[in-house]
Amino acid sequence: MSILIDHVSRRFETFAAVNDLSLEVAEGELLALLGPSGSGKTTLLRLIAGLDFPDAGRILIGGRDATHLSAGERRIGFVFQHYALFRHMTVRQNIDFGMRVMPAARRPAMAERRARVERLLATVQLDGLGDRFPAQLSGGQRQRVALARALAIEPCVLLLDEPFGALDAAVRRDLRRWLRQLHDELPVTTIFVTHDQEEALEVADRIVVMNAGRIEQSGTPVEVEAAPATAFMYGFLGGASRFDVTVAAGRVSLAGRPLPPEAVELTAGVADGPATGFVRAHEFRLLPAGDPASLLDARVSHVVTHGGTARVELALGAGRTIEAELPRAAWESLALAPGAPVGLRPERVAVFPPG
Numbered sequence: 001m002s003i004l005i006d007h008v009s010r011r012f013e014t015f016a017a018v019n020d021l022s023l024e025v026a027e028g029e030l031l032a033l034l035g036p037s038g039s040g041k042t043t044l045l046r047l048i049a050g051l052d053f054p055d056a057g058r059i060l061i062g063g064r065d066a067t068h069l070s071a072g073e074r075r076i077g078f079v080f081q082h083y084a085l086f087r088h089m090t091v092r093q094n095i096d097f098g099m100r101v102m103p104a105a106r107r108p109a110m111a112e113r114r115a116r117v118e119r120l121l122a123t124v125q126l127d128g129l130g131d132r133f134p135a136q137l138s139g140g141q142r143q144r145v146a147l148a149r150a151l152a153i154e155p156c157v158l159l160l161d162e163p164f165g166a167l168d169a170a171v172r173r174d175l176r177r178w179l180r181q182l183h184d185e186l187p188v189t190t191i192f193v194t195h196d197q198e199e200a201l202e203v204a205d206r207i208v209v210m211n212a213g214r215i216e217q218s219g220t221p222v223e224v225e226a227a228p229a230t231a232f233m234y235g236f237l238g239g240a241s242r243f244d245v246t247v248a249a250g251r252v253s254l255a256g257r258p259l260p261p262e263a264v265e266l267t268a269g270v271a272d273g274p275a276t277g278f279v280r281a282h283e284f285r286l287l288p289a290g291d292p293a294s295l296l297d298a299r300v301s302h303v304v305t306h307g308g309t310a311r312v313e314l315a316l317g318a319g320r321t322i323e324a325e326l327p328r329a330a331w332e333s334l335a336l337a338p339g340a341p342v343g344l345r346p347e348r349v350a351v352f353p354p355g
């Protein structure tokens, strides 16, 4: 089902954890919700689930106003990062739990409950483990049980709050591919909260980045990666270097040297005077020291080559280090050892008001 969040706020005392936020999630979409700790992601999910209620605004689920419906009336599946399974219940009993506590009128018959539990065990690839207790499972297996338990009520919306956050990297990678497949097979709208950008970019149709209770940017992973919309987004996506720049009559200078206009992207609201420029790691060109096209002088401090790319740490002086990323072949053709001087030319500088 589709979800419509319409100017929703949730305040704790005077502090707005969710601040006049609007968001539409299409039926069947898999949306990743990203943002720093404390930006309001969990609060937003709890409002959608009916575990908490907004102070202002409306929440529509499948076109129906759900703002005042209880959690039980919303048919929403929820998996938390540390959603402890019931330790004294077997895997089967855990998966059955959501159906068991349904109001009698909607609760499936015993035979259907049993059949559904068996189907879900197969879906989450835990056939044969139904009689185990949670303590006899690995972390990844436990989160799959939590997911099966959430799916047992046949939810139309699935909310996952950092479900793989506590697992190690290799298990997470397997589980997110599997989740993507599962989502594609089920008629469910999914919101997936994660700290991990790579995870969001890999799994989601669309990503939404929250900051201080609001949406900072929303778009497909490709759109967001190609064009971060705000200074916050450059900081959040990581790998970008921040520079103080100067704007005069629309021309931008970095360290006293004018930047070529084609390399500059001026955002709305930038006035003459001091401003902030961001250059992402792959947007630096490295040049032999003293090359006339160079705009910054640096020294190589450290290099990591991985697959086809080289990630180079560069010292700019005054203890400042920045990061550049370039094709391995381009790096090798420069033949630079750690400590060697090198020239830098930003090929794209996104300029924002100072701050």
Ligand SMILES: Nc1ncnc2c1ncn2[C@@H]1O[C@H](COP(=O)(O)OP(=O)(O)O)[C@@H](O)[C@H]1O
Binding pocket: 012, 017, 035, 036, 037, 038, 039, 040, 041, 042, 043, 044
């Ligand atoms: N029940 C609550 N009482 C008071 N403050 C809360 C409560 N729940 C969340 N907050 C505050 O709201 C903000 C957003 O929290 P949360 O939604 O958990 O963020 P996130 O999930 O993005 O880390 C935080 O500053 C948090 O301290």
Ligand SMILES: [Mg+2]
Binding pocket: 041, 042, 043, 161
């Ligand atoms: Mg949270």
